[in-house]
């Protein structure tokens with residue numbers, strides 16, 4: 001029974017959104033604004049490619065970009081980098097927008113698509129040709145690769161590099177008109193085939209792809225390359241600080257070249273930071289897609305996935321994820337963050353906000369031999385130990401109870417202070433009980449029933465209750481008042497800390513990454529709402545599964561254990 005007057009979860013907000021720690025990007029933004037370098041403006045953007053669901057790595061970028069805009073009075077644009085016609089899907093667009101909103105960020109009117117700039121990209125490319133800074137090449141992809149050289153050898157110039165501007169312009173127009181097949185021609189920047197930076201060795205700007213685009217349909221059969229379109233998009237939107245991950249550091253000279261050599265309206269600057277790597281976790285969208293397609297998980301929102309939809313379903317809150325992004329900070333150092341750091345952020349958020357409840361995950365019967373069969377007593381348990389104002393709920397104590405199987409040991413191991421023959425524990429919110437005997441199943445040898453007597457003088461909350469000292473304090477439920485529900489207990493998806501470095505991560509999948517148990521729970525949990533997290537006393541934080549639950553039949557996911565059990569093992 002849930003007592004009246006206890007505030008519901010939705011009315012309470014955890015205020016632990018952290019105050020931002022400084023980092024090199026915040027410092028340079030502060031400096032740029034102080035010196036008026038960007039006209040006093042700050043404009044950032046989050047530019048996902050809509051070819052998958054966002055993961056926890058994206059959250060780092062989202063918190064950085066939107067967080068800067070929030071803290072410095074700037075704007076952060078939401079922009080889809082949809083330059084690749086083959087791969088994008090609206091399903092991903094919808095999910096990405098929903099997820100960014102869920103994380104607590106708002107782009108206002110600033111929702112853009114790189115495909116909005118296709119016409120301008122084309123116009124600027126034509127201008128580059130007119131200025132002698134781009135040319136249409138007809139080497140094959142293979143030849144272009146061979147001509148490029150490598151880190152020790154300079155590249156060779158294409159024989160088409162010096163063709164007349166008018167010829168390149170004409171060919172570029174006809175590329176657009178659809179006169180050539182895929183790969184037959186390519187528009188290349190005319191920069192420097194001897195550059196030590198391979199990205200400057202006449203990189204491709206446009207390629208032919210006879211593939212309809214989900215937004216522009218069949219309007220185009222040539223598509224701008226990412227490096228070109230990205231720089232143009234940033235400049236068109238007058239982004240001031242274009243923040244990306246370190247692997248784009250070598251692309252920055254090309255980014256600058258595009259901005260400087262086209263008549264774009266803005267002058268964005270690119271800065272790089274290190275991407276998030278998380279132990280026991282894959283972060284590449286391609287591999288996450290494989291996990292889904294090969295059925296290693298049950299979908300993008302499987303609670304074991306590092307996707308934000310998966311984490312959300314698992315029980316992660318936006319506050320916990322923002323706290324995590326704050327704690328890990330921003331730098332240029334490559335590192336792998338312990339998964340435990342993420343889990344700790346969730347604990348510290350849920351510890352504050354979640355109501356306490358009792359669930360027995362692996363029940364075994366406990367009979368109180370001296371407790372009358374027809375009696376039942378109400379025991380009051382606080383909804384939150386530090387928030388008396390959140391009220392209490394009552395647990396019914398009866399002769400027959402269930403307790404956790406591992407709270408009993410036939411022969412107590414060293415340091416085991418819970419139930420075993422002759423030993424006493426406190427039943428939380430109730431009495432001290434002393435184990436008298438137990439039954440086992442003759443075939444399996446498993447314990448089926450534990451018997452105990454209770455001491456009527458030790459009722460919690462009454463004077464003298466603590467006269468009998470016991471070390472153990474266990475949770476319990478009455479067999480008459482403990483509906484059975486499905487509970488899913490998750491472990492790490494991978495057995496080794498860095499699955500991403502292995503040639504094949506599949507053999508490293510943890511076969512026990514989910515364990516489904518039939519738990520007994522407080523009756524009030526039957527009415528749990530999706531999105532409402534609880535601490536099940538002593539066993540972790542749980543949330544009603546948003547997908548597989550139905551009215552009256554909740555399924556619970558364990559979001560995280562109470563302590564970092566992995567760190568101890």
Ligand code: ATP
Nearest residue numbers: 047048049057058060061244245275276284285286
């Ligand atoms: P993938 O290579 O797996 O497709 P991506 O990095 O290309 O991933 P995008 O959708 O292009 O994915 O990423 C959008 C933004 O999120 C980019 O600015 C990118 O730098 C950033 N981002 C992606 N992964 C991470 C990560 N692990 N840590 C920090 N930022 C990330």
Ligand code: MG
Nearest residue numbers: 048049081226
């Ligand atoms: Mg990408």
